[in-house]
Amino acid sequence: MKIDIHNHFYPTKFLKQLERDGSTVGLSVETDEWGRQILVQYGNRVVTITPPMNDIDMRLEDMHQAGFDMQILTLSAPSVDIFPEEIGESLAQVVNDEISEICQKHPDRFMAFATLPFIDPDRTVKELKRCIDELKFKGACIGTNINGMGLDDQRLYPFYESMSEYDLPIHIHPRAPVDKETYKDYRLLPMIGFEMDICVAVARLVMGGVMDKFPNLKFIVSHLGGAIPYLAERIQNCYEAYPDCQENISGPARDYLKRFYYDTVSFFEPALMCAYAFVGAGRMVLGSDYPHVIGDIKEAITSIEQLDLPQADKEMIYSGNILRLIN
Numbered sequence: 001m002k003i004d005i006h007n008h009f010y011p012t013k014f015l016k017q018l019e020r021d022g023s024t025v026g027l028s029v030e031t032d033e034w035g036r037q038i039l040v041q042y043g044n045r046v047v048t049i050t051p052p053m054n055d056i057d058m059r060l061e062d063m064h065q066a067g068f069d070m071q072i073l074t075l076s077a078p079s080v081d082i083f084p085e086e087i088g089e090s091l092a093q094v095v096n097d098e099i100s101e102i103c104q105k106h107p108d109r110f111m112a113f114a115t116l117p118f119i120d121p122d123r124t125v126k127e128l129k130r131c132i133d134e135l136k137f138k139g140a141c142i143g144t145n146i147n148g149m150g151l152d153d154q155r156l157y158p159f160y161e162s163m164s165e166y167d168l169p170i171h172i173h174p175r176a177p178v179d180k181e182t183y184k185d186y187r188l189l190p191m192i193g194f195e196m197d198i199c200v201a202v203a204r205l206v207m208g209g210v211m212d213k214f215p216n217l218k219f220i221v222s223h224l225g226g227a228i229p230y231l232a233e234r235i236q237n238c239y240e241a242y243p244d245c246q247e248n249i250s251g252p253a254r255d256y257l258k259r260f261y262y263d264t265v266s267f268f269e270p271a272l273m274c275a276y277a278f279v280g281a282g283r284m285v286l287g288s289d290y291p292h293v294i295g296d297i298k299e300a301i302t303s304i305e306q307l308d309l310p311q312a313d314k315e316m317i318y319s320g321n322i323l324r325l326i327n
Helices: 012-025 056-066 085-105 121-134 154-166 188-207 228-241 253-257 269-279 297-305 311-326
Strands: 003-008 027-031 037-041 044-049 070-074 110-112 140-143 169-173 218-221 261-263
Touching (some): 003 311, 012 027, 070 169, 085 110, 085 121, 140 154, 169 311, 188 218, 269 297
Parallel strands (some): 003 070, 218 261
């Protein structure tokens, strides 16, 4: 069985509400020179809405062609954190309700991770409980930063506490770094900027003590951890060299990094094997980043099939690990 834990869906009702409320944060739904629907914020393209992003029939056909049995649906950038609290909560509810309807209609093909309004801790926990208790979602998605707020910020503690009690995974998905100016040219933001923010998010969760305060949290990191497996020894060296890297944690940084799960959105054999060497097959889960223009639903599977790994390890990556996490 093959389960895609990293893919994205933009509900139609969500896009409609953006046409009404997007102006509060300079966001608009427009059409580019190729006739594609795009989200634009203050004149800058945020995301291209490819047809399968809100066409379930097309998505099901693509899943069939690629060989995926199931997908865990999530929203993508810009999510709802950029909006004022009430609008963000309303948008999250719209997203979760429509995705829930899809999951109910196709229970053997789709599951979901919750979209949450993280700016307000009370609203976050309220919507999380609704998604898990009533809509039967299997986890939650969080950005690498919340409007610039790091993932070690104490305002997120009520969410972490709730997720620990539910014993369900949190998928960390990249958001634009605070320093967007550095990445303004050559599409450096999706190329490199997202990966850098993933690294910052993981390092903050470790060095900020979140993993010690909430030892039962189960984080899945997007894009093979950005560069985390490659930088693991450097992070460990900094832990050993600098007192402020030891203030909030009780053991070696390397050990914390091995507690994360890493999705396989990379498709690059040397990178995949680096992650495998670092955490093993038991901490890797299958992802495609479909249907973003730089995702690949077919290569998500073929890149794992082609690895020189025992079939039992591949089966853990395909579905064994995620089924264990959500059950």
